[in-house]
Amino acid sequence: MEEEYRPRMPAELQRGADAVARTAQAAAPECPRCGRVMRRKDSRSVSWWALFGRLRMRVARYRCQPCGLRCRPLPDFLGVEPGRFSGSLARLLVLLAVVAPYPLAARLAGLLLGVKVKHAALRRARQ
Numbered sequence: 001m002e003e004e005y006r007p008r009m010p011a012e013l014q015r016g017a018d019a020v021a022r023t024a025q026a027a028a029p030e031c032p033r034c035g036r037v038m039r040r041k042d043s044r045s046v047s048w049w050a051l052f053g054r055l056r057m058r059v060a061r062y063r064c065q066p067c068g069l070r071c072r073p074l075p076d077f078l079g080v081e082p083g084r085f086s087g088s089l090a091r092l093l094v095l096l097a098v099v100a101p102y103p104l105a106a107r108l109a110g111l112l113l114g115v116k117v118k119h120a121a122l123r124r125a126r127q
Contacts, residue, residue, distance in 0.1 A: 010053030
């Protein structure tokens with residue numbers, strides 16, 4: 001089953017993340033400092049690693065004119081940091097890094113999870 005469905009999972013995951021992004025970015029957020037509605041500054045393309053591949057999307061950036069606070073609500077809502085691992089993948093990688101040396105954990109991540117990762121990335125995820 002995994003051999004049949006694994007190739008389709010990145011596209012399905014991307015489609016689901018895009019749907020969440022559309023609803024999450026539909027309205028401008030309120031500034032946590034002053035309570036005013038923030039203005040959209042621009043949007044940038046960001047990516048991060050998930051269990052079934054790399055996710056890419058455009059993320060809106062907002063800025064509050066009066067107090068100067070900046071934010072990107074979508075990554076905060078999804079609980080990810082651009083360029084890093086998603087939370088669920090990071091937890092699995094940390095489990096591997098705890099029970100095995102980093103080089104072996106990196107090879108196990110490739111065999112068990114189908115994710116190519118360097119042992120230095122495992123060290124950062126564990127910390």
